[in-house]
Amino acid sequence: MTQTKVANNEKNIKILTGNHAAAHAYMQARVGVVSAYPITPQSPVVEKISEFINEGKLKAQFLMVESEHSAAAACCAASATGSRVGTATSAHGLMLMYEMLPWAAGTRLPIVINLATRSCGAPWSIWDDHSDFIAARDVGWIQFMCEDNQEIYDTNFQAFKIAEDPRIYVPTIVAYDGYLLSHTLMPVQLENQEDIDAFLPPLKHHINLSDISQVKGVGPVTTPNIIIREEGTAPGYYEFRYALQKALENSIDIIKEVHDEYAAKFGRSYGNGLFKTYKTEDADTIIFAMGSVSAQARTVIEKLRAEGLKIGLVTLRLFRPFPVKYLRDFFKGKKNIVVFDRAIGYGYEGVLCYELKAALYGVQNPPFIKGFIVGLGGRDVKGEHIIQGVHRALELSEKGEITYETEFYGLKLDELDFLD
Amino acid sequence: MTDSKKDYQKILASVQKPVIGEAGKTGTWSNFKPKIDLKKCIPAKSGKAACFNCWLYCPEAVVTRTIPPEIDLEYCKGCGICMEECPVNAITMEEVKPE
Numbered sequence A: 001m002t003q004t005k006v007a008n009n010e011k012n013i014k015i016l017t018g019n020h021a022a023a024h025a026y027m028q029a030r031v032g033v034v035s036a037y038p039i040t041p042q043s044p045v046v047e048k049i050s051e052f053i054n055e056g057k058l059k060a061q062f063l064m065v066e067s068e069h070s071a072a073a074a075c076c077a078a079s080a081t082g083s084r085v086g087t088a089t090s091a092h093g094l095m096l097m098y099e100m101l102p103w104a105a106g107t108r109l110p111i112v113i114n115l116a117t118r119s120c121g122a123p124w125s126i127w128d129d130h131s132d133f134i135a136a137r138d139v140g141w142i143q144f145m146c147e148d149n150q151e152i153y154d155t156n157f158q159a160f161k162i163a164e165d166p167r168i169y170v171p172t173i174v175a176y177d178g179y180l181l182s183h184t185l186m187p188v189q190l191e192n193q194e195d196i197d198a199f200l201p202p203l204k205h206h207i208n209l210s211d212i213s214q215v216k217g218v219g220p221v222t223t224p225n226i227i228i229r230e231e232g233t234a235p236g237y238y239e240f241r242y243a244l245q246k247a248l249e250n251s252i253d254i255i256k257e258v259h260d261e262y263a264a265k266f267g268r269s270y271g272n273g274l275f276k277t278y279k280t281e282d283a284d285t286i287i288f289a290m291g292s293v294s295a296q297a298r299t300v301i302e303k304l305r306a307e308g309l310k311i312g313l314v315t316l317r318l319f320r321p322f323p324v325k326y327l328r329d330f331f332k333g334k335k336n337i338v339v340f341d342r343a344i345g346y347g348y349e350g351v352l353c354y355e356l357k358a359a360l361y362g363v364q365n366p367p368f369i370k371g372f373i374v375g376l377g378g379r380d381v382k383g384e385h386i387i388q389g390v391h392r393a394l395e396l397s398e399k400g401e402i403t404y405e406t407e408f409y410g411l412k413l414d415e416l417d418f419l420d
Numbered sequence B: 001m002t003d004s005k006k007d008y009q010k011i012l013a014s015v016q017k018p019v020i021g022e023a024g025k026t027g028t029w030s031n032f033k034p035k036i037d038l039k040k041c042i043p044a045k046s047g048k049a050a051c052f053n054c055w056l057y058c059p060e061a062v063v064t065r066t067i068p069p070e071i072d073l074e075y076c077k078g079c080g081i082c083m084e085e086c087p088v089n090a091i092t093m094e095e096v097k098p099e
Helices: A018-028 A044-054 A068-079 A091-106 A131-135 A149-163 A193-199 A237-266 A291-298 A301-306 A324-331 A351-359 A383-399 B042-046 B053-057 B081-085
Strands: A013-016 A033-036 A061-064 A085-089 A112-117 A142-145 A172-177 A186-189 A227-229 A232-234 A275-278 A285-289 A311-316 A318-320 A336-341 A368-374 B032-036 B091-095
Touching: A013 A018, A018 A044, A018 A085, A018 A112, A018 A149, A018 A172, A018 A186, A033 A044, A033 A068, A044 A061, A044 A085, A061 A068, A068 A085, A068 A091, A085 A091, A091 A112, A091 A131, A091 A237, A112 A131, A112 A149, A142 A149, A142 A237, A149 A172, A149 A186, A149 A193, A149 A237, A172 A291, A193 A237, A237 A318, A275 A324, A285 A291, A285 A351, A285 A383, A291 A311, A291 A336, A291 A383, A301 A311, A301 A383, A324 A351, A336 A351, A336 A383, A351 A368, A368 A383, B053 B081, B081 B091
Parallel strands: A033 A061, A033 A085, A085 A112, A112 A172, A142 A172, A285 A311, A285 A336, A336 A368
Antiparallel strands: A013 A186, A142 A318, A227 A232, A275 A311, B032 B091
């Protein structure tokens, strides 16, 4: 640590919930427009932001709208005027925003959404799992999953810087587990405003609709073919979508770069910026998980090592773009991977599990991969579930048995009196 | 193949500026064309800047606010709203015969 040039020596540590850590980050990132609609467990983010605006601590436009769809639409419009824009939501709020998400991505609007994750109905549930986060996968946004409140605060600044990078311009989601982080108090080191300003300069947007002398429409009907006219050519839909995909592919280096710059400036890093490793150096078996599930798995690594297992943990931080190349390099030569998912790709299996399997396609001596479902709808993910999962996976690996049925931990079917 | 490292950075948002004829010669869509009878038309008859309902109501903005009003048939879609709104029935719709 002595080598690291830390920005300031005086500590400004506050005890904050995950939601309030996100709100503080928005304030210090100097967002210009916040348009949001309340939904549990996200609401305290935007409540706090409106307090900051009311107290004069943040000069921003707060738009009160009638739904999340309007919130996201207003965010798109505000971003297209060149303003830094952020919002927050959860579960069905994100579902209602969904129609606008590919618009933001396709127009390359660097909006940031903080997502306090929550399960999706039915039945109605306000508790945590990752199904909303997973549902936002295929629309062209960068997606981060955080593991503690400090990471939420830090990742937000990185998210704006990444999203606004002129080499990419891609909107970004910063997610964290509802209640487990959103409503849990933790110490968070807040940084000086000057240091944040130096790290995150004002947005230089590629689009500015506020100049009414140059009235333009954004995202008009764009034909299957390119447009060729005397005054010039214009891309077709296909070229725009190609560019979005290439921006996402090329964003991984930028995400690492921004993470490393932040780490050098403020002295806090999160693995390589893409995923974090714990006790993996000598490990041949790796637990692979995100967010709260990973936090739980970390607590049992020592216990499993006491059994003589060479086991470690990889926490995925960047879900989209999926860091395929880095994961392949990392998992080369590992024997077993046990994946714990807090979301199902319904009709298939745990989402992280099949994403990882696809990422490792064609590696030499591929690791044995087994996935389990845990903690849907806020069901406690316990250390014992992780331990049982690891044992089960190693048993299958020993036999070389590949199973196709989804397996769950933490189900309480045997306690239901109407079941035999 | 193009160099994927750089070309994508130049293709960002699809934007449009309003120009005449952005969607082609939309006047070819119509089956009917409006015709103004200048003997009945209020501004034409009185020589004063009056009425202009056709200019006001035209959804395609192809009618001029001039004496007399003129209709740009290259972009008139033949909806007939001007005929409907004309208080003195100076406008009639004439069928366009297919060639």
